[in-house]
Amino acid sequence: MGTVDITMEQWQVQEQATVLVIDDELAIRDACCQALSKGGYKTEAAENAETGLYRARQVRPDVVMVDLKMPGMGGMELLERIREIDANIVSIVITGYATIESAVEAMKRNAYDFIAKPFTPDQLRIVIERGLERRRLAVESARLRREKERMKENFVTLVTHQLRSPLASVKQYLVVILDEYAGELAGKQKEMIERASKHVDSLLQLISDWLDISHIDAGNLMKKFEPVDLALILSETLQLVVPLAEARKVTIKLNLHDEIPVIQGDRESLKQAFTNLIGNGICYNREGGKVTVSTREDGNYLVLEICDTGIGISEDNLHFIFEEFFRVKSKETRGINGSGLGLPIAKRVIEAHNGSIKVASQIDKGTTFYVTLPKKEVTQ
Numbered sequence: 001m002g003t004v005d006i007t008m009e010q011w012q013v014q015e016q017a018t019v020l021v022i023d024d025e026l027a028i029r030d031a032c033c034q035a036l037s038k039g040g041y042k043t044e045a046a047e048n049a050e051t052g053l054y055r056a057r058q059v060r061p062d063v064v065m066v067d068l069k070m071p072g073m074g075g076m077e078l079l080e081r082i083r084e085i086d087a088n089i090v091s092i093v094i095t096g097y098a099t100i101e102s103a104v105e106a107m108k109r110n111a112y113d114f115i116a117k118p119f120t121p122d123q124l125r126i127v128i129e130r131g132l133e134r135r136r137l138a139v140e141s142a143r144l145r146r147e148k149e150r151m152k153e154n155f156v157t158l159v160t161h162q163l164r165s166p167l168a169s170v171k172q173y174l175v176v177i178l179d180e181y182a183g184e185l186a187g188k189q190k191e192m193i194e195r196a197s198k199h200v201d202s203l204l205q206l207i208s209d210w211l212d213i214s215h216i217d218a219g220n221l222m223k224k225f226e227p228v229d230l231a232l233i234l235s236e237t238l239q240l241v242v243p244l245a246e247a248r249k250v251t252i253k254l255n256l257h258d259e260i261p262v263i264q265g266d267r268e269s270l271k272q273a274f275t276n277l278i279g280n281g282i283c284y285n286r287e288g289g290k291v292t293v294s295t296r297e298d299g300n301y302l303v304l305e306i307c308d309t310g311i312g313i314s315e316d317n318l319h320f321i322f323e324e325f326f327r328v329k330s331k332e333t334r335g336i337n338g339s340g341l342g343l344p345i346a347k348r349v350i351e352a353h354n355g356s357i358k359v360a361s362q363i364d365k366g367t368t369f370y371v372t373l374p375k376k377e378v379t380q
C-alpha cells in the first residue's frame, strides 16, 4: 500500500501541480499537455503503461491521466500500480464513448474521475481542477490524521509522567499523614485529609481508565490474544467485586452453563470489562439488590448476561451510556463516584474481541447488559 509522502507545507511550495498523461496516441498526449501547460500546470507524458509507471515514480505527479486501452500492461493494472506508489495520486481515466463500462470499472478501482474523448481544453481543465481539489483534501486530511496521532501520543506521555506520577506521590503523603506517622491528627483534620485522599483516588482512577482507553485504541490488545477460559476469568472477576458487593449489601449470583467454550482473547482486558459491568450492577443498585451473571451459547457465539435489579437507566440516557465521560445525573447517582469511562472501556474491549455489547433497561427495575463473544474455532 502506498504512503502519503507529501506534506501540506510541501504542497504549498509545490504550487505548480504536475499532471502525467499516459496515452499511446501522440495526438492526445500533445493536446492534453498543450492545454494543461496553458493552464499553468507542469506536464509529463508517457506513451505506454511501463514508461508511465517509471515516470510516476520519478516525478510523483499530483494527477495521472490514463488511457485504459493501451498495448502491454493494461490501464487497469496501471491504476493499481500507481496507487501503490502513492495512494493520494489522483487518477483520471481517458475513455472513448463506447467504453463507459470500463470507466465504471476503473472508478471501482479507485480512479477518481473519467473524461470521454473527444474533449475540449476547458473540459479537461475542469476535470483536472476537480482532481486537484480532491488531492488537496486527501493530503490535508492525512496531515490532520498524523497531527491528531502525534497530539494523542504527546498527551499520553503528559498524562502518564506529569500527572499520574506526582498525583501518586501526593496520595502516598496523604496515606502517611492519615496513618499519623507525621503526628497525631485532630478529628476535623483527619476528616479533611480523608476527603482529599478520596478525591485523589478518583483522579487516579480517571487517569488509569483514560490510559486504558488509549492503550486499546492503539490496537495493543490483539497482540496478546490467547485461548482463554471464561469461567476462570469470571470467577476471578467475582473475587475482585465481592468486597464492593458486601459494602453495598448487594448479592451476586453466578449462573454459568456447563463447559463454557474457550474463546480467543486477552485475559486482563476481559477481566477489566467484566469488572466494570458487574461493578456497575453493584454500584447502581439498592441495598438488598441482586446482580446475576449468566452464560449461554448461541451458535458460534457465547452470550453473557449481566442483569441487575438496580435503579435502571431512562431511555433518553440509554443512547449515550457507551460514550466517553457520559454519566447519568440524577438523585440516585449523585453520591456514586465514577469516571464515565467504564462502559466505553468494556465496549472497546468486547469489540476488539470481535464481539458486541447491548443493553436493556427499565427505570427503577434494573439493567441487563448482553455481551456476545465469538467462540474460538476448534482446529483439528
Ligand code: ADP
Binding pocket: 276, 280, 281, 284, 308, 310, 311, 312, 313, 321, 326, 327, 328, 329, 333, 337, 338, 339, 340, 341, 342, 343, 344, 367
Ligand atoms: P461510571 O464510571 O460513571 O460508572 P460508566 O461508563 O461505567 O461510568 O457508566 C456510565 C453511566 O451509565 C454511569 O455513570 C451510570 O449513570 C450509568 N450506568 C452504567 N451501568 C449502569 C447500571 N448497571 N445501572 C444503572 N446505571 C448504569
